[in-house]
Amino acid sequence: MAEGKGNAGQADGKSEGFAGFDPKSVEPYIVKDPEALAMNMARTVEQLGQAASAWLAPRERGVKTDFIADPVVDMVKTLSKVSEYWLSDPKRTFEAQTQLMGSFFSIWTRTLQKMTGDPTATAEEPVRPDKRFSDADWVANPFFDFLRQAYLVTSDWADRMVSNAEGLDAHTRHKAAFYVRQISSALSPANFVTTNPQLYRETVASSGANLVKGMKMLAEDIIAGDGDLKLRQTDSSKFAIGENIAMSPGKVVAQNDVCQVLQYDGSTATVLKRPLLICPPWINKFYVLDLNPEKSFIRWAVEQGHTVFVISWVNPDARHANKDWEAYAQEGVGFALDTINKATGEDEVNAIGYCVGGTLLAATLALHAQEGDTRIRSATLFTTQVDFTHAGDLKVFVDADQIALLEQRMKETGYLDGSKMATAFNMLRASDLIWPYFVNNYLKGQEPPPFDLLYWNSDSTRMPAANHSFYLRNCYLENKLTQGEMVVAGKRLSLGDVKIPIYNLAAKEDHIAPAKSVFVGSGFFGGDVTYVMSGSGHIAGVVNPPAKGKYQFWTGGKPTGEFEDWVKSAEETPGSWWPHWHNWIENLDKTRVPARHTGGSLNSIEDAPGSYVRVRA
Template sequence: MAQKSDDHGHSGQEFPGFDARFFDAYAIKDPQSLMMNAARAFENLGRAASEWLGPRERGETSDDLFAGPIGDFIKTMSALTEYWTSDQKRMLEAQTLLLSTYFEIWMRSIQQAGGQQENSAEADMAANKDRRFADEDWYRNPFFSFLRQIYLASATWAERLVSEAEGLDEITRYKARFYVRQFTAAFSPSNFAMTNPEVWRATVESQGMNLVTGMRMLTEDVIAGGGHLRLRQTDASQFSVGNNLAITAGKVIARNELCEIIQYAPSTETVFKRPLVIVPPWINKFYILDLTPEKSFIKWCVDQGHTVFVISWVNPDREHAAKDWESYIREGIDFALDTAEQATGEKQVNAIGYCVGGTLLAATLAWHAQKNDARIASATLLTAQVDFAEAGELKVFVDEEQLAVIEAQMKTSGYMAASQMAAAFNLLRSSELIWPYVVNNYLKGKEPMAFDLLYWNSDSTRVAAANHAYYLRSCYLDNALSAGQMKLGGGSIDLRDISIPIYNLATREDHIAPARSVFRGNALFGGPVEFVLSGSGHIAGVVNPPSRTKYRYWAQGDTGAKSADTLDGWLKEATETAGSWWPHWQAWVEAQDTDLVPARIPGDRTLSPLGDAPGTYVLARA
């Protein structure tokens, strides 16, 4: 049947919805070159497979640690499946719902091919907020539009199966929802070469060279991960710790086998009398707080007149296997407090704990309270949980069976591998931290852009076995800290013994320390609590310098943190302010003590510098 085109290049009356421009870009122009490059791509894929299998055959690595999550996935999804398959009527209704949705999509696709759905496609494209489907051909090309709609309908249907399943306990439902989202994220049509319009066009245009390059990059990333995929999220060649990251001037003034203590050089003539000691998480490296001069919270604190000390944790290996929670307190926080006193002569400090560093700091404060140790005069907790009842999606990986697998593996190695830690955290945001890079790197064959935050994210650390096992059991599994049952020094500690002022920061979109979970901690402290809610997430909501004028925060003073029963109730009374929370925190710290002294130079008292910041421990790659 002949086709006719008007002056605008649109198709004729026989197929008014057919526009050749939607299909020309997908027609193979040079099949011979494409086949040759496809063969080269498969050859590179074979090399990647060999690099994956090699370490397993030699016994250098294994996938034993993933047995726990895989087993839990099977158990959870079996419980969900049993509910829907145990009643034929229920199963038929669910199937009918999905098939009727598919039929509606099929009819719309036929109408689109007939030129009757152009306005609908434009409206869908304008309303789209899913970056996976940003390309216009997901809407204007009938084939890709059909795939997109089928996928979204299937994903919505799958999540509905979870939410409407009766008889599931809340933990099983929570896990099922998480696993379903991981499954649907993985099987998005955007993740496959033949169903992603951008990848298909790139393949046709380059005769398949994008896949050759992508499979080469895949091989390199498997080699870099020692048999596990170390997914590159940024152009690592553009960054170097100590050269263009973590460059705030300072000195390492103390070191033990667990950490280095860095004192930063002053930038003001006078400084606050109380030093500031920062306890970062040991799960990642401290320089998230000192990325670049423009983003550095550490430099900003120095510029406000603080004498800043930071703990730089060692990247643990087998010899650190027995370093437990108490070790990180005694040889980490207490060591930093002793160092600050030696360096400044001051007996009291203000302290900051970030993420799990904040959880450790809170436990330290409770332990100190029992011993009448008053060295910490005020404490700031940044996205730190002390009550783990609503601890978020990380709880998916923590139950008795999975912990047994983790502990058995760590008993052999002495630590939790950095690659396994990174994989767990990336899974929490797989649609942002995994699949976009799989598509960009391995299907499009493009190097990711240079991004300092993602370089830091990829600079993973190992975690000492004893410390990690204690943390997972005492906090995530038993929630012992909130109940006053955490064991330290031979007895139990209670957060209610803490009477010093607390600045408790949560971030609104946090997926690691959810805001509701952080808020629950307010009621557990025995002293005044200033609760503040920042916009954005676990990292961007914290690392948000005032100069960027981004996001916003909510606060209402220390009277509201404990009086409100819920976060939503607290928000109704809170005051919203545009910009960074940093100046608000600075005003809070100054309200604790405004005494000033001449600026302190690292090493100007009894401690001789051991080297320049950022030290040596931070340079160890896992």
């Protein structure tokens, strides 16, 4: 594709502003074949019509109802409270308008200075690295340069309007800031053909063929989402569960209505006497810990001598509507512990819980403490919150009104559709997980490359109504677990009753279970807690095999006092935290026994990864 002279002198990645601006640099933006462009625009409209038909079809049949107005109403209601503050006082209104207009005037002045070759103009411009604006013409071309600066200035101004508004309660301010970020991300000039230099050039160079293909992909993705847009983030055709993903050898050794229990084949002559039980989240599927042989935590743990058992949760439907936390604790964790005993004869187990699976595990440990069940002798929590005071942006979606509305919707089907949770998680990082794919897929017409992690991310699961309602109300809304007010199986739970050793892993850049939230939660357990913070985020911070040599982790003293003080004094170690965790496990009990055969006294039901994980939402 022709780049034109607008990129001349930009090979080193540095911008020189408009000095020496060559009018010929606009040639890549001039339509060369109007007839071909017109034909492709007509085809684009045709494909867009196909997309609209795919969206309308399930609604016309009555099988899908939209409630898009509900979050929009909440957003308008929230932002109106910010507006009320600024509009209630004419002086404040004038000051806010003056700030914005003054910024625009400064941009215009710098633009004129650049066009005259003034070297001080670029130096005065605030520097902000932003991969959305990496194309050289965002700076070299006067039109796009002005758009970029105006967008950044307006976004900053909108953020300040929220942060400087007085009289807002903490939850309203949090929601307002989140909604402003979502609007800013959506309205970025990088997301539109006529305001993105690269998209503009590609559209001209291909006479609009990119848009034809993009709208065709849009229609396909709406059909795949049964009337909702299922944003493709990877080439899903390149993956097959059990063939090139979730491949670790093992067997399903037990199952019930809630889960299957998998046991993995040992690969060492001896194994640790205590088996290892992994309780993954049911919001996603367990094979994030078994993406491929190189990344698989499950395979690595087997190679260290662990007898690994994993809970594979059912992908629920209307039959599971009343399965609540008690069911998941007893028919999930409890059932898996019974299975391990039958398969190995062991009464003592090391357990791992990931994300909400870790929250369930922590609550189950508190329940077991009251019941006198001592089978779990140590617990490891991966990016798990037990206290939700600092729960991050997911709290935006959780207040009494929104939960009541969600519960009303779930009554109609008995579950929450997996795509709703997937969208919420993607919105936490919309600039990385939504808009780049929107631009590349539907405006550039480019197929995304295959990526196992994003395939897993798109393989969403449903949530049973009773389970999800309990989780949102007891954890995010009312924070009952750390207040000693959560009731499961008729018992009021206290994490202070949990005396076993805890390995509490957080991830520094986690948007779902913030590291500070995990740190604060450490203080509620009644026994010794080892707090470790890994580099990266909610997934990459956990799935970080030692052989890759990536990232780092921090260790320090007991997780007491302020989180920021702990971080300052923590010791940084390059690479994966996995060996550190394994050493922690062995220091608790390194007794070994001859390797165990899959299932032991149990007959296997089917090969791992089992059938439950293959059910798609």
